[in-house]
Amino acid sequence: MSDDQWQAPRVLLAVDLVILTLRRSALHVLLIRRGIDPFRGSWALPGGFLAHDREDILAAARRELAEEAALADVPHLELLGVYGEPGRDPRGRVVSVAHLAIAPELPDPEAGTDAVGAQWTPVDLVVAGSVALAFDHLSIVRDGVERARSKLEHSSLATAFCAETFTISELQQVYEAVWGVRLDPRNFYRKVQNTPGFIVEAGPLRRTGNGRPAKTFRAGPGRQLYPPMARSAQALVREGSPS
Amino acid sequence: MSDDQWQAPRVLLAVDLVILTLRRSALHVLLIRRGIDPFRGSWALPGGFLAHDREDILAAARRELAEEAALADVPHLELLGVYGEPGRDPRGRVVSVAHLAIAPELPDPEAGTDAVGAQWTPVDLVVAGSVALAFDHLSIVRDGVERARSKLEHSSLATAFCAETFTISELQQVYEAVWGVRLDPRNFYRKVQNTPGFIVEAGPLRRTGNGRPAKTFRAGPGRQLYPPMARSAQALVREGSPS
DNA sequence: TAGCTTCTTGTCACCCTGACAAGAAGGGTT
């Protein structure tokens, strides 16, 4: 059980990022076209190895967020999972710590920045397999989307998809896009208003497109939602198939 | 941004285990007395380094489960988190992948096996700080308990604390111990019965201690609970302070 | 047999939810 000569193996530690956002009311994930082998030319998640021996993992995630996605700050970043199956990377034993990041819809897409080759891709296309991903990144994306779906129920994660201030209708679009369902605006309005700590009115401001101006809100102090948003219950009216 | 000479750092990968069980209606965690430096003589979570270069992480977790806890099989084992802060281990850069395991109350405690020095310890004592833990293991235990509390709400994790067959009363004790609340037996009975896929009757068997014999059940096919078990709502009657 | 324990089945009021009607407040068109 204990050889004096035995040495614990050392592994390469990578950080990968599932960055989700809403674009034109559809859920998108940021992908990068790989410039090096292996999988050169394939789409992959932003990520990379630890920069040095003493870099903190979360710090590495933020660094990759800035370097590869040109996102200096995101409203949400959390551990998603560990993907370390032997053989997942032909370069040797690589253990990847995947993170889930949520960003609001940003004015500048992926243009002009350091993040050349970065592209927001509809999640539907990715999970359907229409976009081939490097390594086991398809599994990671699937897990990330499922995590987001789940956390929308019990936490205030949905506000991370929105700008600083937002309307209830915009918040509803987050739920509809991530869950893939249609919700009744009137019941949704009442529900989020009656969930303590979820959202607070952001002054009597108003802004809108076409109809009656909407009240604006900002994220409230609560991170957990009681009572939770019911997914299965409201999911009666599934969204139609894509045309 | 790219030095030809740059080499990605390699880290030592460890696996740690938060193994929870119920003993005499109280939540316990398995701790090991460390026999080597650092923290020799302190209590710590079961765990260790990867055995070799190609060992799968989950396989390493199961191996440690068998070696250090003498648990050949547990009904639940999942990723808990990654703890890789630089400096958490004086031996160098160690990244620990923590796992959460749930075991039913076992007939043989920690006696006689390979797991010398293993001991079931009340979680209350640990989180209160009455038992000093090595490394950042206190944080890991806290996260593990919180994970279990959360998953009891939306998943059928509670059945992992029970034997193959169990009574509804035993299932209730799991919720009461993990959540630290008292629940009404009649409402709990109705609730779990009406949650589809949670539990199924295990034949007309019966067994009990003192009162009326209870029906026995086994875990149902459902892993997610709809509607979920409400923690905040039922948590009206907090359990009394320890005597 | 009485008393105690625990399990199991009900009852009832309240609140949340889903389905839906209708008013409020803007823009666009003629």
Place this chain on the structure above:
DNA sequence: AACCCTTCTTGTCAGGGTGACAAGAAGCTA
């Protein structure tokens, strides 16, 4: 300006789940 259309917001109402609680069922012990 009148009208239509859009979206936001406030209500109404029936049904189902939940908490509080009563009461019977089925065993053990004295």
